[in-house]
Amino acid sequence: MTGFSDQDSSALLALATLIGAAALPFLFRLAFGRRRRKGRARAASVVLALGRSRRLALVAAAGAERLLLLGETSDVVIESHIADAAPTAETPAPPSELRGLFPLGAVSLLAGVAVGTLCGVFRLVLDAAGRMRMAIPDWFAERPVLGLAIMVAGAALATGLAANLVRRFVPAAVGSGIPHVESVIDGEEPPSPPLLLPVKFIGGVLAMGAGLALGREGPSVQMGATLAHQFGRYLRYDWRDQQSLLAAGAGAGLAAAFNAPLAGAAFVLEELLRRFDMRHATIALGASVGAISVVRLLLGPEPELRVATHYPVGPLDVPLGLALGAATGLASLAYNRAILRALDFADRSPLPAEAKAALVGAGVGAIGFLAPDLVGGGDNLTQKTLDGAYALDALPLVFALRFALGVVSYAAGTPGGLFAPLLALGAEIGLFFGLVIPGEDGPTMGMKFALIGMASFFAAVVRAPLTGLILITEMTDNSQLLLPMLAACFAAMAIAAICRNEPIYDALKERSARLARRAET
Structure with missing residues (x-):
């Protein structure tokens, strides 16, 4: 393969920007290091003077002869410690974050x-x-x-x-x-x-x-x-x-x-x-x-998700993105609480861990035989959602089934993550939102807002909007919708914060710590 694709060029530009931002503290140290060393030298002089005064005051109470003896000793000791601790202009200490x-x-x-x-x-x-x-x-x-x-x-x-x-x-x-x-x-x-x-x-x-x-x-x-x-x-x-x-x-x-x-x-x-x-x-x-x-x-270098069209941003996309963000913020409240309550319910069950997982697996296996696209991590489901393959009347049922499957699967006690399932849910919310907007280009609006819904639902659940925006952009190789995505993420996080919806990983970490303390007592 010769040359760079648009995706590679965008990634390299963003990488250069990150490295440039990270280098600013180093350049600042190079420009102002001498001034800071002079400041440290002046501070060392003040410490030396204070040390002498304090030692002299203490020794004066013991008599003039002892004062002379200990005064000389204190100067030598304090000066030696200051000389050892303070870096000089000839041997500057490298910044700790750059060492090694x-x-x-x-x-x-x-x-x-x-x-x-x-x-x-x-x-x-x-x-x-x-x-x-x-x-x-x-x-x-x-x-x-x-x-x-x-x-x-x-x-x-x-x-x-x-x-x-x-x-x-x-x-x-x-x-x-x-x-x-x-x-x-x-x-x-x-x-x-x-x-x-x-x-x-x-x-x-x-x-x-x-x-x-x-x-x-x-x-x-x-x-x-x-x-x-x-x-x-x-x-x-x-x-x-x-x-x-x-x-x-x-x-x-x-x-x-x-x-x-x-x-x-x-x-x-x-x-x-x-x-x-x-x-x-x-x-x-x-x-x-x-x-x-x-x-x-x-x-291979292909993006994870294929987006058929590069959607232009319309004048109503930002306010509509705010509305979608509010909806995904409320949905994240239900999602996070459902995950935590399902885990609590599983912990209270008297069944062995293997039996609980097997029951969940049996149910998922039955659904997988009847509707294979609805089970699994959700990559196929997300792709079909971005393609606008689901009709408006079918989306609520698909969303409800995937919501329940995700919650029950996470409570099964097996290895597995949350990112891919919640991205699929966000895409379904966005597609439904876009399809109900009146207008002639309903399918296009639906597919556009499916992308926006992925980012905003991720931001509301995980409370990591920057990661969500970059992740969706890289997965789809589409950066044209960043502005409405930003608006949606803002609204989603605001609603989640107002509702006191704790980020899912913080809540899971606190839950694990609470269970560990309970096990010790």
């Missing part, structure tokens, strides 16, 4: 390659399992009862085994894994052991391959964080740098899951670390570059 950045950046690049390889293979295996699941109804078209029985039994067995792997070996591998990664970064929980990698990989393939409405990004993020942390641990980096590598590996996992490198880096800074500095930005970008390079070799 180049070798750490190289390690993050290598870790990203490893994460991209692991998550790329994970994606390929999931795709193969999904194709097999979709083909079963056709294989048994002439014997549907037998096909239904096989589908139900197979899904129940797979999900029960996935729950068993999690319970027996690594309980932290349950669910998305993103709340656990955040807890590790915050120092609230220990890092996951290497055993998490096979448990999350195999458990995720079993659960999502069976058709549970879960996303691949959660396992990819947690596996990426665990793998990158092992790099830092093996190379004996201190905890601060291990923390940076762990977060960068998580972002690389997200980038690999959706073929979206900038979204992976933004996710690290906005959701995991919640701060921006040059060191973290560089490491996050390095890991995303390494991961996406491998993923595009394995899966």
Whole structure:
């Protein structure tokens, strides 16, 4: 392939902008470092004078002879400490965020390659399992009862085994894994052991391959964080740098899951670390570059979702985006509460974890045989929604079924994420909103607002609007709707905040901490 596509050019421009912004603190230090060193020298002189005065005052009470002796000693001691502590113009101390950045950046690049390889293979295996699941109804078209029985039994067995792997070996591998990664970064929980990698990989393939409405990004993020942390641990980096590598590996996992490198880096800074500095930005970008390079070799450079038309922005799109954002903000309130209540209900159930997961798998298997497009992570469903394939009267039923499937699937106690299912729900809300708007171009409006709904519902549920905007833009290779997307995200987050709808990963993290405290007492 020769030359750059529009997607590559946009990504490179955004990458250059991020690097330029990250370099501003370094340039500031170069320009004003001398002035700051002079300020530190003046401060050292003040400390020296105060030290002398205090020592002299104390010694004066003991007598003149002792004063002379200790006064000389104090000057020598204080001057020696000041000389050791204060950097001089001849030997300036490098900024802490730049110390060792180049070798750490190289390690993050290598870790990203490893994460991209692991998550790329994970994606390929999931795709193969999904194709097999979709083909079963056709294989048994002439014997549907037998096909239904096989589908139900197979899904129940797979999900029960996935729950068993999690319970027996690594309980932290349950669910998305993103709340656990955040807890590790915050120092609230220990890092996951290497055993998490096979448990999350195999458990995720079993659960999502069976058709549970879960996303691949959660396992990819947690596996990426665990793998990158092992790099830092093996190379004996201190905890601060291990923390940076762990977060960068998580972002690389997200980038690999959706073929979206900038979204992976933004996710690290906005959701995991919640701060921006040059060191973290560089490491996050390095890991995303390494991961996406491998993923595009394995899966190709095409965007995740195909958008048939590049929609122009009309004069009413921004106010309509505000209205759609308000609707998705209210929907996020119901979604987050349903997830948390389903988890509480599952915890109160006396059934073993494997039995609960098997029951969910059996139900999903039955639905998957009758309506294959409605189960699974939701990629096919989202694509059909963006294509305007669903009629207006069918959308409420599709939305209700996917909403319930997503909630029940997450409570099953198997590995699996939330991103892909909630993006599908956001697209359905947006398509319905666009179709009910009066006008001649109803289908076009519906498909346009399906994109906007994806971004606004993500922003309301996760409360990470920058990541959502970049993610949708990279997944669809469409940036023309950024303005109405921004308006929709603003309204969605405002409604979520007014309703006191806690971000889903914060709520899940607090819930896990509460359960851990209860188990200790």
